[in-house]
Amino acid sequence: MLGDTTIEAHISDAYRKALKKHNEAVYRNQHTLSKIIDCISFCGAFELALRGHDEYESSSNPGIFRGLVDLIARIDNEMEAHLESATVFKGTSNTIQNELLEYMLAIIRTYIVQQLKTTDFVAIQADDTTDVATKTQSVLIFWCLNNDSKVVERFYGFPHLEDSSADTIASAILHEINVIFPDPLQKQKLIAQSYDGALVMSGIFGGVQKTIRDV
Numbered sequence: 001m002l003g004d005t006t007i008e009a010h011i012s013d014a015y016r017k018a019l020k021k022h023n024e025a026v027y028r029n030q031h032t033l034s035k036i037i038d039c040i041s042f043c044g045a046f047e048l049a050l051r052g053h054d055e056y057e058s059s060s061n062p063g064i065f066r067g068l069v070d071l072i073a074r075i076d077n078e079m080e081a082h083l084e085s086a087t088v089f090k091g092t093s094n095t096i097q098n099e100l101l102e103y104m105l106a107i108i109r110t111y112i113v114q115q116l117k118t119t120d121f122v123a124i125q126a127d128d129t130t131d132v133a134t135k136t137q138s139v140l141i142f143w144c145l146n147n148d149s150k151v152v153e154r155f156y157g158f159p160h161l162e163d164s165s166a167d168t169i170a171s172a173i174l175h176e177i178n179v180i181f182p183d184p185l186q187k188q189k190l191i192a193q194s195y196d197g198a199l200v201m202s203g204i205f206g207g208v209q210k211t212i213r214d215v
Contacts (some may be wrong), residue, residue, distance in 0.1 A: 032082045036091045039068040040100055050097055066092060105157075112142065112154045113180050119144040123192035126173055126208070128164060137161070138169055140176055143192075170211035 043050050043065055050065040062070075069092055073080040083090060116122055123143040130137070140156045159172035181187045193209050 028078055028082065031078050032091060035072050035076065035079050036069065036096075037100060037104070039065055039072065040097065040104070042068060044104075051094065065097070109156070112156060115146070115154070116142055116144055116180055117186065119146070120189060121145055121191050122189050123194065124173065124177075124190065124212075125194045126169070127196045128161070128169060138172055140173060166208050166211060170208045173208065173212060 040050065042048075048064045051063050069079075069083070073083050083092075121144065125141040125143060126138060128138045138159045138161050140159055142154045142156055143151060144154065146152045156176065159176055161168055161172055177187065177190070181190075193212060195207070195209055
């Protein structure tokens, strides 16, 4: 009289439908996020600024990143639908851009650290410069051998500096080295260091190279 379908079957069917709907939403979000990451990677690969002067929808020049996102939306239906319907997360805000950049940096650094730990020889290259805000920036680069025994250059980052003294620069570089090579034995693969011509960096009596070599 009540039919042959059990409550369990109804629940299972509803669960399957809800799960399918959830998985479809996850796929759409992952697809959209991957396209946004591709746009950020493109800008980084060609050293292009992410943000424009005016990023409003009505702007005729919203910037390279937003222009790339709009271009992809024209040829990707999933991306277009997301940008038109999303009310909470579009993925194009400055905050999201910064968070994605941080995650991408963490992944790249993990790869670099793994490469440095498995190679036989490592060299350090550093330089310092003053940015537009008159703050000192230090640039840290590693050179090592890859699996094909070819020398490769790996940009690691901009160590934070309180000032431009030799001790401060050396401490910043040593901090990064200690993070990468916590085991003192691993530091034995450091075979060379290279700095710019400034005395504070390359001086034989009190420069950065002397401080790091003594340590």
